[in-house]
Amino acid sequence: MNQAILLSSSDQNLDFMVHGLTKFKLFGQTIYITTTHVCVFIVFMVLLIFSIVAHVKLKKAEDVPTGFQNVVEFIVELLNSMVVGSMGRWAPKFVNYISTIFIFILFSNISGLLGLRPPTADYGTTFALGIMTFILIHYNQFKHQSGKQIWTDMCSPLPPWLPIWFPINLISEIAVPISLSLRLFANILSGTVMMALVYGLLTAVAKVWPAALHVYFDLFSGAIQTYVFCMLTMTYIAQACESEE
Amino acid sequence: MNINGSDLIKACSAIGAGLAVIAGIGPGVGQGIAAGHGASAVGRNPGASGKIMSTMLLGQAVAETTGLYGLLVAMLLLFVQPLS
Numbered sequence: 001m002n003q004a005i006l007l008s009s010s011d012q013n014l015d016f017m018v019h020g021l022t023k024f025k026l027f028g029q030t031i032y033i034t035t036t037h038v039c040v041f042i043v044f045m046v047l048l049i050f051s052i053v054a055h056v057k058l059k060k061a062e063d064v065p066t067g068f069q070n071v072v073e074f075i076v077e078l079l080n081s082m083v084v085g086s087m088g089r090w091a092p093k094f095v096n097y098i099s100t101i102f103i104f105i106l107f108s109n110i111s112g113l114l115g116l117r118p119p120t121a122d123y124g125t126t127f128a129l130g131i132m133t134f135i136l137i138h139y140n141q142f143k144h145q146s147g148k149q150i151w152t153d154m155c156s157p158l159p160p161w162l163p164i165w166f167p168i169n170l171i172s173e174i175a176v177p178i179s180l181s182l183r184l185f186a187n188i189l190s191g192t193v194m195m196a197l198v199y200g201l202l203t204a205v206a207k208v209w210p211a212a213l214h215v216y217f218d219l220f221s222g223a224i225q226t227y228v229f230c231m232l233t234m235t236y237i238a239q240a241c242e243s244e245e
Numbered sequence: 246m247n248i249n250g251s252d253l254i255k256a257c258s259a260i261g262a263g264l265a266v267i268a269g270i271g272p273g274v275g276q277g278i279a280a281g282h283g284a285s286a287v288g289r290n291p292g293a294s295g296k297i298m299s300t301m302l303l304g305q306a307v308a309e310t311t312g313l314y315g316l317l318v319a320m321l322l323l324f325v326q327p328l329s
Contacts, residue, residue, distance in 0.1 A: 179310055182313065182317065183306070183313060186313035186314075186316055186317050187309075187313065193320070224302060231299075232303075232307075
């Protein structure tokens with residue numbers, strides 16, 4: 001852990017690694033409670049409180065929405081139109097899942113604004129999200145397509161009795177969750193590292209212009225990557241649901 | 246000036262990290278092409294600018310992935326230092 005390669009002048013502010021807070025033993029393995037767990041818990045609590053307040057408010061909803069109800073309806077309509085726009089007739093089944101991961105990833109990404117280390121800058125979080133997408137893709141593929149059709153797809157450019165292309169297609173299937181999760185992880189991690197470097201470079205001289213960088217790295221990049229992750233998830237799932245009769 | 250083996254590995258890791266982020270050239274060119282075609286598409290059909298915008302951003306983010314792999318390799322070389 002020698003960061004002095006990069007910056008020899010300042011060593012007090014340069015801090016963007018995942019830290020273990022406490023550890024315990026479980027089945028002979030040492031398990032750490034890291035800063036990622038704490039940040040995920042904070043994001044989770046914020047979302048939970050928001051949902052409970054929204055639920056209580058919408059119990060006595062009015063025909064003409066005002067105030068808080070307006071905000072909730074705006075969010076729901078936005079997410080609904082996004083999912084319907086890219087999944088078509090499969091949208092009603094997946095709108096809950098996609099909206100949930102959208103809001104979770106968005107809040108995780110912009111939690112860097114509050115001084116937290118974004119949970120999505122840890123490969124564990126994003127890989128879990130990628131694995132969930134992978135399971136959804138293949139569950140829906142086996143549900144909506146026949147075994148013969150899946151085999152034909154896997155041998156795609158060549159006829160199904162000649163499975164030379166099968167290993168290459170298999171690798172490209174396995175690469176889907178890895179590339180999805182690495183894309184999100186690397187984007188957020190690069191933002192975190194850049195912000196740490198900027199904060200490490202300038203000591204007490206200027207503390208104002210990192211704000212502009214925060215707007216780019218946390219807000220813009222985080223929102224774009226959230227959108228891209230959800231969009232790709234929806235595209236893959238909709239593709240797996242389509243059966244060609 | 247004495248240079249032992251671990252110093253040499255650290256120095257070479259830094260050089261390798263610098264070389265790895267040259268991978269950023271490809272996504273730069275690709276994103277520029279995507280943005281240019283997006284701009285000309287909006288010029289031809291201004292009514293569809295919302296859909297063109299989202300498609301362009303999606304394509305650019307996918308093209309960005311290769312550059313991010315280079316960045317990851319650089320990060321691993323600098324901070325995790327698997328070779329030393």
